[in-house]
Amino acid sequence: QLQLVESGxxxxxxxxxxxxxxxxxxxSFSDFYMTWIRQTPGKGLEWLSYISGSGSTxxxxxxxxxxxxxxxxxAKYSVYLQMNSLSADDTGVYxxxxxxxxxxxxxxxxxxxxxxxxxxx
Amino acid sequence: DIQMTQSPPSLSASVGxxxxxxxxASHRISSNLNWYQQRPGKAPNLxxxxxxxxxxxxxxRFSGSGSGTDFTLTISSLQPDDFATYYCQQTYFTPYTFGQxxxxxxx
Numbered sequence: 001q002l003q004l005v006e007s008g009x010x011x012x013x014x015x016x017x018x019x020x021x022x023x024x025x026x027x028s029f030s031d032f033y034m035t036w037i038r039q040t041p042g043k044g045l046e047w048l049s050y051i052s053g054s055g056s057t058x059x060x061x062x063x064x065x066x067x068x069x070x071x072x073x074x075a076k077y078s079v080y081l082q083m084n085s086l087s088a089d090d091t092g093v094y095x096x097x098x099x100x101x102x103x104x105x106x107x108x109x110x111x112x113x114x115x116x117x118x119x120x121x
Numbered sequence: 122d123i124q125m126t127q128s129p130p131s132l133s134a135s136v137g138x139x140x141x142x143x144x145x146a147s148h149r150i151s152s153n154l155n156w157y158q159q160r161p162g163k164a165p166n167l168x169x170x171x172x173x174x175x176x177x178x179x180x181x182r183f184s185g186s187g188s189g190t191d192f193t194l195t196i197s198s199l200q201p202d203d204f205a206t207y208y209c210q211q212t213y214f215t216p217y218t219f220g221q222x223x224x225x226x227x228x
Contacts, residue, residue, distance in 0.1 A: 105212060106155075107155055107212070108167060
């Protein structure tokens with residue numbers, strides 16, 4: 001079954017850390033790049049990070065650079081987001097999303113159900 | 122970062138109506154523009170990529186057009202399932218930014 005399933009969200013105190021996981025199934029995982037996109041009340045949908053199919057290329061938005069680290073384990077069909085130094089601005093729903101650039105245009109065609117991260121004391 | 126501005130922020134329409142949503146980019150983005158639909162409590166779903174290419178399984182009543190900085194999403198003959206929020210996204214420059222959304226409500 002073609003799907004992405006996130007886990008690891010929850011309540012964390014400001015300054016704390018959290019690690020999100022995303023399990024993929026139903027497609028050849030290493031053939032696709034993966035991204036994390038979050039949705040917050042303040043900024044709406046925000047594209048956070050990208051990792052290539054091999055894991056050799058990474059990209060981070062300025063808002064999370066230096067605090068978040070994305071990784072993947074192709075043998076486990078999984079992608080991860082390690083989030084450190086969290087603040088209230090990081091509160092939102094985090095989506096694991098498959099990226100497909102094979103048409104020559106990037107598209108995000110498979111989304112997980114989302115996992116809620118709440119940063120609050 | 123490229124700013125994406127959608128209009129209107131919301132609209133009311135009836136089943137069977139045709140509606141058009143506009144998305145404007147702060148810089149030229151060629152045809153690198155996607156549209157997504159999001160229903161309450163659910164993840165966004167890809168509708169259209171590369172400005173006008175319909176994603177697999179998306180009904181043909183959805184169509185997209187434009188190039189450069191100005192783009193539109195048209196839904197012809199609105200169906201009950203179409204009442205949702207719609208987002209545009211540019212994929213020309215990283216970070217791939219989204220519009221703020223247009224909520225389509227039932228009149």
